[in-house]
Amino acid sequence: MAQESELNFKATELRLGLPGTDECEDMISSVKNNNKRSLSETVEDNASKDITSPETPPAPKAQIIGWPPVRSYRKNNLQTKKTESETGIFVKVSMDGAPYLRKIDLKIYNGYAELLKALETMFKFTIGEYSEREGYKGSEYAPAYEDKDGDLMLVGDVPWNMFMTSCKKLRIMKGSEARGLGCGV
Amino acid sequence: MGYSFPEEALEHVLWFLSSDRDRNSVSLVCKSWYEIERWCRRRVFVGNCYAVTPEIVIRRFPEVRALEMKGKPHFADFNLVPEGWGAYVYPWISAMSVAYPWLEEIKLKRMVVTDESLELISKSFKNFRVLVLSSCEGFTTDGLASIAANCSNLRELDLRESEVEDLSGHWLSHFPDSYTSLVSLNMSCLGSEVSFSALERLVARCPNLRTLRLNRAVPLEKLPNLLRRAPQLVELGTGAYSAEIRSDIYSNLAEAFSFCKQLKGLSGFWDAVPAYLPAMNSVCSGLTSLNLSYATIQCPDLTKLVSQCHSLQRLWVLDYIEDSGLEALSASCKDLQELRVFPSDPFGAEPNVFLTEQGLVSVSEGCPKLQSVLYFCRQMTNAALITIAKNRPNMIRFRLCIIEPQVPDYLTLEPLDTGFGAIVKSCKELRRLSMSGLLTDRVFDYIGTHAKKLEMLSIAFAGDSDLGLHHVLSGCDSLRKLEIRDCPFGDKALLANAAKLETMRSLWMSSCSVSYGACKLLGQKMPRLNVEVIDERGPPDSRPESCPVEKLYVYRTVGGRRIDMPGYVWTMDEDSTIEFS
Numbered sequence: 060m061a062q063e064s065e066l067n068f069k070a071t072e073l074r075l076g077l078p079g080t081d082e083c084e085d086m087i088s089s090v091k092n093n094n095k096r097s098l099s100e101t102v103e104d105n106a107s108k109d110i111t112s113p114e115t116p117p118a119p120k121a122q123i124i125g126w127p128p129v130r131s132y133r134k135n136n137l138q139t140k141k142t143e144s145e146t147g148i149f150v151k152v153s154m155d156g157a158p159y160l161r162k163i164d165l166k167i168y169n170g171y172a173e174l175l176k177a178l179e180t181m182f183k184f185t186i187g188e189y190s191e192r193e194g195y196k197g198s199e200y201a202p203a204y205e206d207k208d209g210d211l212m213l214v215g216d217v218p219w220n221m222f223m224t225s226c227k228k229l230r231i232m233k234g235s236e237a238r239g240l241g242c243g244v
Numbered sequence: 245m246g247y248s249f250p251e252e253a254l255e256h257v258l259w260f261l262s263s264d265r266d267r268n269s270v271s272l273v274c275k276s277w278y279e280i281e282r283w284c285r286r287r288v289f290v291g292n293c294y295a296v297t298p299e300i301v302i303r304r305f306p307e308v309r310a311l312e313m314k315g316k317p318h319f320a321d322f323n324l325v326p327e328g329w330g331a332y333v334y335p336w337i338s339a340m341s342v343a344y345p346w347l348e349e350i351k352l353k354r355m356v357v358t359d360e361s362l363e364l365i366s367k368s369f370k371n372f373r374v375l376v377l378s379s380c381e382g383f384t385t386d387g388l389a390s391i392a393a394n395c396s397n398l399r400e401l402d403l404r405e406s407e408v409e410d411l412s413g414h415w416l417s418h419f420p421d422s423y424t425s426l427v428s429l430n431m432s433c434l435g436s437e438v439s440f441s442a443l444e445r446l447v448a449r450c451p452n453l454r455t456l457r458l459n460r461a462v463p464l465e466k467l468p469n470l471l472r473r474a475p476q477l478v479e480l481g482t483g484a485y486s487a488e489i490r491s492d493i494y495s496n497l498a499e500a501f502s503f504c505k506q507l508k509g510l511s512g513f514w515d516a517v518p519a520y521l522p523a524m525n526s527v528c529s530g531l532t533s534l535n536l537s538y539a540t541i542q543c544p545d546l547t548k549l550v551s552q553c554h555s556l557q558r559l560w561v562l563d564y565i566e567d568s569g570l571e572a573l574s575a576s577c578k579d580l581q582e583l584r585v586f587p588s589d590p591f592g593a594e595p596n597v598f599l600t601e602q603g604l605v606s607v608s609e610g611c612p613k614l615q616s617v618l619y620f621c622r623q624m625t626n627a628a629l630i631t632i633a634k635n636r637p638n639m640i641r642f643r644l645c646i647i648e649p650q651v652p653d654y655l656t657l658e659p660l661d662t663g664f665g666a667i668v669k670s671c672k673e674l675r676r677l678s679m680s681g682l683l684t685d686r687v688f689d690y691i692g693t694h695a696k697k698l699e700m701l702s703i704a705f706a707g708d709s710d711l712g713l714h715h716v717l718s719g720c721d722s723l724r725k726l727e728i729r730d731c732p733f734g735d736k737a738l739l740a741n742a743a744k745l746e747t748m749r750s751l752w753m754s755s756c757s758v759s760y761g762a763c764k765l766l767g768q769k770m771p772r773l774n775v776e777v778i779d780e781r782g783p784p785d786s787r788p789e790s791c792p793v794e795k796l797y798v799y800r801t802v803g804g805r806r807i808d809m810p811g812y813v814w815t816m817d818e819d820s821t822i823e824f825s
Binding site: 122123124125126127128129130131132133134136137 | 319321322323324405407433514537538540586587588589590591620645647649704729
């Protein structure tokens, strides 16, 4: 019993250690004399091949060929759903006076605060403080975005999720134009 | 004291015998009964296309009208059988095109069908009526165009789960305007969009249409157009079940559904949007079959829908249904016979839904007619299995897949031997069993002792030694198909039970411990078995005899060794020699 659980532990170790690449499937399903022996032998193989290195973060579970027994067309059907939810929302960011644009993934930010912080770092400037009445006060910059209708809007007025889905392009405005967007002078 | 039973009388009696087993028994009575029977057999079922040759079938049964045949082993569904393994239907079509000009039906499963074969079918059989290609591959939509263009008496075209090279949707337009005999069309596996107007006109001019399974590309907004032209439909597979949320689309759909008073089965539902589910309300109470296994809708919408289907006999669904949905199912659907729960995230490391062993226990408690189960989950206990066994001694098919291999009872940390043991002990009519989780040789002892009606057994990552395999081969009297992967079963049990293999259709063993030497010995000892070694590492001769083979497929045959094997398959013949090193 103890041996069984030990071997199971080794089996778990094996899966955590291996990166989720196709070559690993061959390792796991490679034929050995005894099923349990095969798992531990494979662990040794991996150790000698240096695939499991202590520095690498725990990798996703290595996939065994044909397991779980789900047919390809079912897997593919779910796959497309997954990638849709995993792709980012990339938008261009321009700054008045900057020589080139940048691109950011809106999905990685949890809200306006994080987004603005990131923009400040990226373009090396400071954004003023936001208020509904006066926009961004205390700086000559104002973050704006182009929405689905093509209108230039001030960042921060609508709920974050609504902003994420309606934002097409970001523009950091400077100077008198920025003031026109509502920051008090 | 002889008397002669008039042949015509016997033939008249045999007319009523449809079961192959009964007809086979009749054939064994005496030579004249054998002769009479073989001339009037109209339907032939070949469970393994390599068990017999076209010539042998044609010679024995000269007047066949319907052929049903299966090719690749079941594990081919999970990519365990390499490309090019075989199961080509062309030689059969070619031989039958000459011998059976009046052939009406061809039903194939897991076979390779080419466009050439389809064209030959369409041109050779004037009264061709039924083509069912289940999990087949090798053809394109051009082949379908031949069928559509030439088979003027076609009733059924069913491509279920086949892999079709989709060149375009144009094939459907090849049905001529004069063609009106369609009864059943299943094109759900196709990707391309067909001409909607051609589809509409086809549906409108075929008054006997009973089954229509559309593909994903047919938009939901257009579904009412088809339903209005075919309110007599009994089975419908929708296309994508999503559209912009608009009240006109909704009311159009709801009204169209309300005209379909005969609807018993529904499937499709790709990309299903909860807002459109209530449009189906008028048909729910009459549904006996519901396939939601492509619908990514979650509870509570899913639960609400299923709870309305009081007449449901068969439900296929994703694990989004969760334990709570299954409990609702068990309360609402007392006629349920078959339940399949598929995993929404089979490769995720962590569970993404709240579906446990409890869901299955609820259904086993609440649904007295439940007899067929396929259940993917992430945890199980012996106690749950024992309860299920006690609740449902009428179980016929029980397939449990615990996603992580070799996982024990999560409460006691013991193997699941006693749980599965309870299943085989209690369910005396069990015909099919698939197991998973941590299992020792003990479970095989239970199976060999109790599972006397078991016909198909699937084993993975289980057992400790050859004793496990020996229990199964020596104990399971009704066993026909045995498929095993990644188990420590070797030479001893296999060779000791060689004779058993002739009583079965086939045995599959992959990533086990069967040596090349044992395979050769088996092939030598048993001339009526084809012992095929599948090994992509190169010729087994290039390795020591004690080296285990990658994959082994053994099947009984009267057709001799096959001649269409790819380079990585070797047949172990009577004349293969064994070296003793």
